[in-house]
Amino acid sequence: MERKRNYNQAMMEVLGQLPPGEVKPRLLLHVCCAPCSTSVLERLAQHFDILVYFDNPNLDTQAEFTRRSAEASRLLARTGWAQQVIIAPYEPRAFFEAVAGLEDEPEGGWRCRACFALRLNRAAQAARERGCDWFTTTLTVSPRKDAALLNHLGQQAGEAAGLAFLPSDFKKQDGYLRSLRLSRQHGLYRQDYCGCVFSRLERDRRAASAGSGGHST
Numbered sequence: 001m002e003r004k005r006n007y008n009q010a011m012m013e014v015l016g017q018l019p020p021g022e023v024k025p026r027l028l029l030h031v032c033c034a035p036c037s038t039s040v041l042e043r044l045a046q047h048f049d050i051l052v053y054f055d056n057p058n059l060d061t062q063a064e065f066t067r068r069s070a071e072a073s074r075l076l077a078r079t080g081w082a083q084q085v086i087i088a089p090y091e092p093r094a095f096f097e098a099v100a101g102l103e104d105e106p107e108g109g110w111r112c113r114a115c116f117a118l119r120l121n122r123a124a125q126a127a128r129e130r131g132c133d134w135f136t137t138t139l140t141v142s143p144r145k146d147a148a149l150l151n152h153l154g155q156q157a158g159e160a161a162g163l164a165f166l167p168s169d170f171k172k173q174d175g176y177l178r179s180l181r182l183s184r185q186h187g188l189y190r191q192d193y194c195g196c197v198f199s200r201l202e203r204d205r206r207a208a209s210a211g212s213g214g215h216s217t
Contacts, residue, residue: 028127038182055088
């Protein structure tokens with residue numbers, strides 16, 4: 001895995017090599033949530049015809065899935081940054097099968113890696129089925145996500161599907177801060193946990209610890 005590679009620079013090089021003209025290449029953008037997609041879409045819309053692909057079987061409840069997918073659709077209706085929004089069916093079984101045996105892993109560990117790989121592989125297959133030229137994910141906009149790992153897994157998924165993965169580190173160039181500002185501007189629902197049941201439990205443990213002054217009983 002190329003941990004020292006500048007993925008933002010790699011993306012800029014790709015964008016600089018795209019052929020000029022009115023017909024833009026088609027890119028499928030895997031979206032984890034509307035807030036994370038804001039600055040990413042704003043940045044990519046000038047270079048690609050974008051299909052937003054909301055596929056997150058890791059989300060802990062149908063209600064959370066519905067709320068986040070609705071916000072993604074609402075954002076696109078307001079901005080026109082993408083040509084189409086695809087909401088994949090909610091399939092939590094796929095997530096639990098992918099992370100079986102990794103339930104006790106810490107946040108950011110092997111369980112998260114398996115979750116990323118699942119979603120990136122599904123996005124690559126969806127992009128190929130829809131005749132896209134490229135695919136990528138909004139996940140690298142988060143300061144808590146490992147961009148090198150995500151790019152490594154995205155490249156693998158792209159190779160398996162026979163499709164180009166657009167490298168990225170969308171948090172760079174104030175991408176994350178821009179996403180916060182755009183989220184406020186559009187009044188988007190911002191969740192306070194990754195989305196899976198394990199991240200929700202970790203959030204609840206931190207809150208309980210803070211409420212008790214950091215001391216366990």
